[in-house]
Amino acid sequence: MMTTKRSWSIRARVLTGMLLVVGLALLCAGAASFAVQRHELNERIDDSLSRTVQEFGVLTETGVDPRTLKRFEKAEDLLYTAMQRTLPSRHQGMLGLADGDVRWTAPEVVELRLEDDPEFLQWAQQSKTDSHIHLGTVTTEITTYRAVVVPVQLPEDPKSSAFVLAYDYHAEARANDRNISIFTAVGFLVMALAAGASWLVVNRTLEPIRRLQTTAHQISESDLSRRIEVTGNDEFAELTVTINEMLDRLEDSLKSQRQLLDDVGHELRTPVTIVSGHLELMDENDPEDVTQSKDIALDEMSRMSLLINDLVMLAKSNRTDFIQPAPTEVGALLDEILDKARGLGDRHWRIDYRCESTVTLDQTRITQAMLQLCANAMKFSSAGTRIGLGNEILRDGHGETLLRWWVSDNGVGIQPEDIERIFERFGRGKNSVRSDGSGLGLNIVSAIATAHGGSVWVDAEPGKGSTFYIDIPLTKRGTEV
Incomplete structure (x- = not known):
């Protein structure tokens, strides 16, 4: 159970990490795309308004009243002609103001009706009080506009008039936001696909580790013969080969250790038996028998000491400092x-x-x-x-x-x-x-x-x-x- 939990934990961490990386990449790409598109939207709207203002200026300086075939003498006529020649795009509206009142409006086919927004009209009327062109952003209860107010003053006409052209900024931005929504939807789809692909890759990547865990659980002190199957030729295959080689060395070492214990037990058992036997059979009242038993015991103890010293020497032979070249x-x-x-x-x-x-x-x-x-x-x-x-x-x-x-x-x-x-x-x-x-x-x-x-x-x-x-x-x- 603990192994399964660890395995799931590794998968969850890897999957979460990959999703975070993909999500962060998509977030950065989406934010950058949104900022670029919003900047391009602002530039496009301002550029469109500026071109309209320039065309209106050209008409004011060189235009001819189609009714009199002479230069314009009344600002209202100039506004009427300019509005007839201006075709508002979608989300765009226009007005003609004369003495602060709405004199001309856009055709009925134009969706954006500026005259229906009192707050915008108030802003436009306030903006035409001087002879300067006003380009700005206006927010009302209805929407947010990006608008330009162009004052019109002809020498022959004392009335103050103005040409007003505006974009519904929110409507234009919604079109831009639809692209971001599509990008977001595609991003979530990509993350879902990345999650599925990551799950498959993680499972495949962790397969050698699972086999290692299974083999490690099956290995016991009495059975060291189990080995991990080597598949592929990647780093995990090299790791598997290394672990199998380590298991080979471990098995050889344990076999050698068991053999050593068996051999040492056998070699020590004989002198211990000899010493014990002579001591048990020794006649304490016979000095010659005591001396003979003592000599035999000392001889066997000497051999045991030699054996122990040699065993210590062999144990040291596995150390890196066994030799000092x-x-x-x-x-x-x-x-x-x-x-x-x-x-x-x-x-x-x-x-x-x-x-x-x-x-x-x-x-x-x-x-x-x-x-x-x-x-x-x-x-x-x-x-x-x-x-x-x-x-x-x-x-x-x-x-x-x-x-x-x-x-x-x-x-x-x-x-x-x-x-x-x-x-x-x-x-x-x-x-x-x-x-x-x-x-x-x-x-x-x-x-x-x-x-x-x-x-x-x-x-x-x-x-x-x-x-x-x-x-x-x-x-x-x-x-x-």
Whole structure:
């Protein structure tokens, strides 16, 4: 239920966000369109009124009275002729005023009847009191006008007259507003379509996340085999691949952890059983039996301590600071390892080959790994036999430069079926016995090699000896000088 709520919440947020963006874009576009159209409306009305005023002026200066075929002598005749020649457009009306009274009106076909609006007439009569042309906006109870009043005064006629032309601004604006209404309706339709498209896109986009949620719920501690189906080749597909790889690593880690717990439990159970058994059967009154039981207990405790130390070492191998690389003279380091190895036992210790180069590595860990290989060579070889150590820089079959270390002996060798097992935790070959150690030595060597970006392997033949190799790629971890 919580997952479903979260999923709906994500969809709602994404959908709301997209609708807000679309709505804001449409609002800005609509507001800009409204402002532009309203500005164009004002300019169109004023331009129409100005052209009419100019035509009236031309008629006043050059016009001829059609009845007398002479220049106009009376303002009323001039108004009559001007109004006959003026064809009002829709939402436009006109008047002719003489001595403050309405003398001429627009034809009956004209819808806008200015003479029926007393407030407008009062404004027009007040505006013609001087000789200036008045262009302005008038608001009455009926409507709002955009009007011009043109005073008419002829030298031969003492009467004051005026030509009045006006637009019903509200009616003109309503036509403009219809366009905005259409735009708004289309905008809501676009938002509805955007909402539907967004819903489909969000559903499709969230599908990998839903599959991830479903798979995550199905994964349990006992079943880590479930994986997310990879579809497409987009970023979500890459995310799915990454999560599947993470699940692979998690499954391997948990399997390794379980195996480690099983192995540790098995390895610790034996010394604990031995110690408990001897202590239970020990005769407290027999000094020799007490001494023997104590020695056995101390020996088993020593092995348990060795096992714990090796386990701690393996646990540290997963940390990023497990190795501390530094430029190291590998020839001098090999000499130091040889000097330490001589203290392990009576063998003919020698250096097969020495590389005189400086390489970046952790000399402490490399020394630990090489001494572990030397200790193994000691266990499975006879006194006085040869054990050789060496290192060299070479190229492998892939053309990569690597630093190779090795320890070789002439001991019992390794059976082919044991080669893979000996590098596993607590892995032992047929030639080994339980008392030889913790069974983690070669696993620690492998961890050290892996931490350097390399690997460990063995070339062995039963009855003729073994050679263990540690390969460290210089192109990845080390830097040859």
